[in-house]
Amino acid sequence: MMVERQPMQSLDVIADPVRLAIARHLAAHGAASLPELADAAGVHVNTARPHVTAMEEAGLLVGERRPAEGPGRPAVDYRLAQGWTLSATDFLGLAELLATALVRSAPDPAALRGLGREWGGYLVGRPGAKDVTDQLPRVLERLGFQAVVGDEVVLFACPCPLVAPDRPKMVCELAAGVVEGALAAAGSDLRVGTHDHHPEQRRCTVELQRPTGRRPKGKRR
Structure with missing residues (x-):
């Protein structure tokens, strides 16, 4: 898995299991709220929040507020920024699978x-x-x-x-x-x-x- 048409330093932003899980979830589902992203990454919302903020500040994600449905702050949906599509032809996913198999073989x-x-x-x-x-x-x-x-x-x-x-x-x-x-x-x-x-x-x-x-x-x- 690799982000296309982005400089190498941008990969530093997703060099973390939580952020990789967030990127994968958004690539598969298009948009998600912070609680949904936290659930996808298997962490608490408070843990996911700084990761999402860092990804948004780096330009990987964009947030869009949902229409207000009542009192209080509207929820925000996050999407991968334009150009941050995950390549289906890259071999990093296969490399990750092989690495997992290697780890399990101790x-x-x-x-x-x-x-x-x-x-x-x-x-x-x-x-x-x-x-x-x-x-x-x-x-x-x-x-x-x-x-x-x-x-x-x-x-x-x-x-x-x-x-x-x-x-x-x-x-x-x-x-x-x-x-x-x-x-x-x-x-x-x-x-x-x-x-x-x-x-x-x-x-x-x-x-x-x-x-x-x-x-x-x-x-x-």
Whole structure:
């Protein structure tokens, strides 16, 4: 599932299970009140309210007041803003389903890293000496990440909370494995050191180290 014709930063607004549920409900039903959206997301109205406000301020939703039917403030119906249609041809929904199946299989973290390493090597292509500052962003972009490479790999706009809202760090672990595999396939002596995952910010960092444990020379971020 993906919103069409919107800049990447707009996806940050729905990188949350509650907001995804709200967007899906509106895509399926056209319009809904705040209580209806809260019910669809399985949360209290007071929990849903700030999410709806944030989505409205970001331009994802538009609110329309219902005709007054008596005393008091008229209820508001919310709709997806024009252009925010959910693509039926995008594969993010399938990726989410596969991630759910993977979570239920309770994979070993080491197995996840191993799978990531294999995929990273595959995406680099024929093994050989290659510039990792060129290769890593290209490889990670194929998986939906935006990456900046220095003495660490900084991942922005991570798809983790979109693909696996309940276990986003599982996707982050796969990404760390992909970095390891890409480095090996590119003939680099760099290794993955510590890595910090911040799914709520859609941002992760993966430290790069020489075999001695020293960071590569370069500008620190």
